[in-house]
Amino acid sequence: MDKSLIRNFSIIAHIDHGKSTLADRILQFTGAISEREFHDQILDDMDLEKERGITIKASAVRINYKAKDGLIYELNLIDTPGHVDFTYEVSKSVGACEGALLVVDASQGVEAQTVANLYLAMEHNLVIIPVINKIDLPSAETENVKHQISDILGLDKADIVLASAKLGTGTEDILESVVSKIPSPSGEVTNPLQGLVFDSRFDAYKGVVVLIRLMNGVICKGMKVMMMSNNKVYEVQEVGIFNPRQSTVDKLSCGEVGYITCNIRDAREVFVGDTLTDAENPAAAPLPGYKKVHPMVFSGIYPASSADFHLLKEAIEKLRLSDAAFVFELEKSASLGMGFRCGFLGLLHMEIIEQRLEREYDLNLVITTPSVVYRILRKDGEIEEVDNPVKLPNAGEVEETEEPYVRAYIILPKESIGTILELSESRRGSYVSTEYLDDKRARIIYDIPLSEVIVDFYDRIKSATKGYGSLDYEFLDYRPTSIVKLDILINGEVYDAFSSIVFKDKAYSKGKVVIEKLKETIPRHLFQIILQAAIGGQVIARETIKAVGKNVTAKCYGGDITRKRKLWEKQKAGKKKMKQFGKVDIPQEAFFAALKAQ
DSSP states (O other): OOOOEEEEEEEETTSSSSSSHHHHHHHHTTTSSSSSOOOSTTTTTTTHHHTOOOSSSSSEEEEEEEEEEEEEEEEEEEOOOOOOOHHHHHHHHTTTTSSEEEEEEEETTTTTHHHHHHHHHHHHEEEEEEEEOOOSSTTOOOOHHHHHHHHOOOOOOOOOOOOOHHHHHTTTHHHHHHHHHHOOOOOOOTTTEEEEEEEEETTTTTTTEEEEEEESSSTTTTEEETTTTTTTTEEEEEEESSSSEEEEEEEEETOOOHHHHHHOOOOOGTTTTTTTSSSSOOOSSSOEEEEEEEEEEEEEEEEEEEEGHHHHHHHHHHHHHTTOEEEEEEEEETEHHHEEEEEEHHHHHHHHHHHHHHHOOOOOEEEEEBBEEEEETTTTOOOOESSGGGOOOOOGGGEEEEEEEEEEEEEEEEHHHHHHHHHHHHHTTEEEEEEEESEEEEEEEEEEEHHHHHHHHHHHHHHHHHTEEEEEEEEEEEEOOOEEEEEEEOOOOOEEGEEHHHHHHGHEEEEEEEEHHHHHSSSOOSEEEEEEEETTTTTEEEEEEOOOOTTTTTTSSOOOOOHHHHHHHHHHHHHHHHHOOOOOOHHHHHHHHTTTTT
């Protein structure tokens, strides 16, 4: 394909603004998928994506489009996620493109993640084509949204394309804008091979499937290629594209997007952002790649049965292939055995990883309470980063403690300002500013500790604003704080899976809530269960789960009372022995209840 006829673009937007539906219409309009094969959210191939109605993984697809000028163009489209937790997926996608469709809902308007994704695209110098979607809705405020795009985002009103992805309105206008406004790729076929690895996945038969965008050169079957990060050489077994089905081709040329397989069986050998080059005629330098991602939230993942540890290890390594933002290291717990300490970009990211591991690899897992990374300055001058309550030093060894802060951007209806200000203050937020975007909506900016944001802050915003509020946040800095380790004791024994690092002033209320939630979710046993929350040696909350009652004297009717007393004493001794040796069965719901306790 002539490089001048290639267009690489992505679709970016806030969550639920119609990215996947628009991708569906483009595929149908260009004939890339037949009516018989078509189904909604065709690029969202995970069950989780369909169930939740969100995009989790970026998906690439090649489309051939005959434009009004009579020429046939090769369009490489990448559909991206919209939730704040999957921003890294968006950054990977825009890094492989020259342009982007910025989709804005005609009824919702510009939201927090719309702004964040626009800045992300601008960092990569992408050509932006603004699209107002859902213009067919009765609640659509098209003219108002045009003003928002112009005033808030600084984009030209003349470039805005009006569309309804549901009805197919404006699809041709969008494709014509892509062809006319987005530039063709740079680079040359004659230059040494440089391919950007922007994603990867694992296939049981073919090994690691490497998704690449060719910046220079040509790649074809039988070539010897080298990963520039580790200098490992492989022979290309298969070259292909997604259209949207996986299809083999003879070669990929400069500017094109596709995949290769090299029978790579070790998932750890492939890095997203790496540069692929010709082993015999290598490029002089690797491509810039991607900015290293830093996980914001850490939690332990353990198999419910210790016999499944090796299966979990294998599953995590394979999943890491398709999600470069997910990191992990080996960890051992006194109560749960061997597992992994995992890093995530947020709580939704953590939930999705956990569900993917359970569904795709048929595992039963236990998740520990999430924590952020605290910075500890010891009295001997050593600085230590702690993400696990077990590693928190004793108070006597600590000179100063700092916790991460984020700058939160909240876009909301004006009538909800009071509620959100109150919510932000209750989460130890520091007010920065309020900006009125139009006569109906405002943007509030707060500096908030990350530990207060990761659990249910976004859900609370959605509830308080009847679903119209949106949140975006970025890491700011570390600030001094006062923290303690909150332990949960079950029958006098510390259960480290429930241990957490909490702000000192909130320790009592958090301990009380966790204990109450555990009392609700742990079933009654044949012996009494005592639940306690403690800081150091001091118990700050306690609840008791009573033993299941059994009337041992039911068979006694009439006769002397001493017979009943004898049975009661025997039962008492049995319960005492059971309490000493009995194991408390803790269901998965108890871990989730403790996880979301605030």
